[in-house]
Amino acid sequence: MSSAAASVRRSYIDGRWGQIHLRVTEARSGSTPLLLLHPTPKSGWIYQGLMQELGRDRTAIAPDTPGYGASDAPPAPASIEDLAGEMIHVLEQLALGGKIPQGPVDILGYHTGSVIATAMARLHPDRVRRLVLVSLAAYDADTRRQKLENLKSWRGPQEDGSHLTAMWQLMQSLFDPRVSPDWKHASLTENLRPGARAPWGYDAVYRYDFQAALDGLSHETLILNPEDDLWIPTRDNCARVQGARYVELPGLGHGLFDLETGRIAGLVHEFLSR
Secondary structure: OOOOOOOEEEEEEEEOOEEEEEEEEOOOOOOOOEEEEOOOOOOHHHHHHHHHHHOOOOOEEEEOOOOOOOOOOOOOOOOHHHHHHHHHHHHHHHHHOOOOOOOOEEEEEEOHHHHHHHHHHHHOHHHEEEEEEEOOOOOOHHHHHHHHHHHHHOOOOOOOOHHHHHHHHHHHOOEOOOOOHHHHHHHHHHHHOOHHHOOHHHHHHHOOOHHHHHHOOOOEEEEEEEOOOOHHHHHHHHHHOOOOEEEEEOOOOEOHHHHOHHHHHHHHHHHHHO
C-alpha cells in the first residue's frame, strides 16, 4: 500500500427511499473498488479509520444503510434482498458518475453487513469479485424465530430517557475493553440516531436464511472472526463457505477497526490483492 493515508469525503446519492449518505475515499486507479457495509444500528462511521488505510490504493465506499446514519429510511422494515438491491444501486450510480469503473467490486461486511454482502453475491454474482465477512449472524430457523420474537421487547425512545442507559449498558457488554470513552460516546450516538427504527436491521437479518446463502456462495471469501457476540456462530458456520479462508481474532471485540486498524487492513489488503 502507498504511504499516504486516504482522504475520506462524504456525499449523497438518490436511492429508492430518499437520499443515501456515503463515505468515499478519493479515487485510486489499478485496484478493484471496495464496498464496506456496516452492522446494525451503526453507520459507515465505523469504517472511517479503516478506509484511510484500505483507501490508499483503491476506492473505498461506506454507505449508511437506509434508515441508519444520515440515510433516509424506508417506510417499513426492508428485507435483506431489498437492502442488497439498494447497495447495487449505489454502485451503479457511482459508476455512472465516473467515481468507480464499471465491473465487479470487492465487499467487506460486518455483522448485518456480512449478511447484505452475501445476499449481493448470491443475487448479483457478476457484480462481486471477493468477499470479506467479519462475524456471521448465521442461525437456524428456530433461533431466528426466537430472536424475531425477542425484538418485540426492544426499548425505543422513552420519556424518562431510560432507553439511553439501556443502550449504554448493552454496548458496555459488547465493547472491547480498550476502547476510549470518546469512542463509546460516538458509538452510542450512532446507535441512537435511528430511534425506534434501530432494530429494523436485525428484523431483516432474522428473516433471512443466512445459513443457506452461505452454503451457496461460490466467491472467494475471507472470514474474520473477532471474539464478539458472534464468535460462536461464526466458528460454527464458517465451513459452509466452500474454500473460504478463516481467521480467528481472539481478544478483539467491538471497536476492532479502530483498535487494530493496521492489522485488519493488512489481512484484508493481502486477501484482496493476491
